Amino acid sequence: SQTIHQWPATLVQPVGSPLSLECTVEGTSNPNLYWYRQAAGRGLQLLFYSVGIGQISSEVPQNLSASRPQDRQFILSSKKLLLSDSGFYLCAWRLQGSIGELFFGEGSRLTVL
Amino acid sequence: GQNIDQPTEMTATEGAIVQINCTYQTSGFNGLFWYQQHAGEAPTFLSYNVLDGLEEKGRFSSFLSRSKGYSYLLLKELQMKDSASYLCAARRQAGTALIFGKGTTLSVSS
Numbered sequence: 001s002q003t004i005h006q007w008p009a010t011l012v013q014p015v016g017s018p019l020s021l022e023c024t025v026e027g028t029s030n031p032n033l034y035w036y037r038q039a040a041g042r043g044l045q046l047l048f049y050s051v052g053i054g055q056i057s058s059e060v061p062q063n064l065s066a067s068r069p070q071d072r073q074f075i076l077s078s079k080k081l082l083l084s085d086s087g088f089y090l091c092a093w094r095l096q097g098s099i100g101e102l103f104f105g106e107g108s109r110l111t112v113l
Numbered sequence: 114g115q116n117i118d119q120p121t122e123m124t125a126t127e128g129a130i131v132q133i134n135c136t137y138q139t140s141g142f143n144g145l146f147w148y149q150q151h152a153g154e155a156p157t158f159l160s161y162n163v164l165d166g167l168e169e170k171g172r173f174s175s176f177l178s179r180s181k182g183y184s185y186l187l188l189k190e191l192q193m194k195d196s197a198s199y200l201c202a203a204r205r206q207a208g209t210a211l212i213f214g215k216g217t218t219l220s221v222s223s
Binding site: 101109 | 117143144146153154155156157158161163200202204207210211212213214215216
């Protein structure tokens with residue numbers, strides 16, 4: 001069966017510090033991968049998606065970046081965090097050719113102080 | 114542009130039926146999804162509609178009218194554990210990412 005994991009689960013970072021969130025999927029090949037952010041009082045906002053290794057599409061311009069160094073690994077990064085980067089970050093995957101439902105990881109709660 | 118609207122909050126009592134509405138305006142349409150999200154947890158998939166009509170899955174049903182840009186999620190025989198946020202999401206084109214609404218927080222009381 002397929003599983004998705006992301007870490008760390010919780011982190012508190014000072015403004016201006018770097019960020020790295022990692023997500024891995026197991027039990028499937030060539031998945032579409034996504035990073036969403038859920039801020040307080042707001043819906044799930046799509047940040048990045050990837051259809052293959054090294055292929056990243058950005059939905060919202062910001063100080064975050066994403067990379068996909070391996071087929072089942074998706075990384076979200078920032079060189080300098082802003083207060084507005086606080087939120088609940090969710091990695092998700094979708095099986096290509098399926099109806100399109102997303103399967104989410106456990107989430108990473110980031111607080112920038 | 115993309116816009117998905119759903120009520121912010123709803124309340125209901127155990128054993129009752131509740132309908133959560135969602136309207137969407139997207140540039141292209143290729144499916145409407147409903148997710149359940151308990152506080153502090155990741156969303157989990159509930160249902161999918163791409164054609165007009167009703168899809169039933171146990172206590173949960175979802176309806177779609179593409180001409181009206183409208184969907185609803187119907188929850189029957191409510192239980193306390195159904196207290197959660199319910200997210201409506203639309204897909205613009207096959208293979209693209211889902212666009213989510215802000216979610217409806219449902220509180221079920223005894």
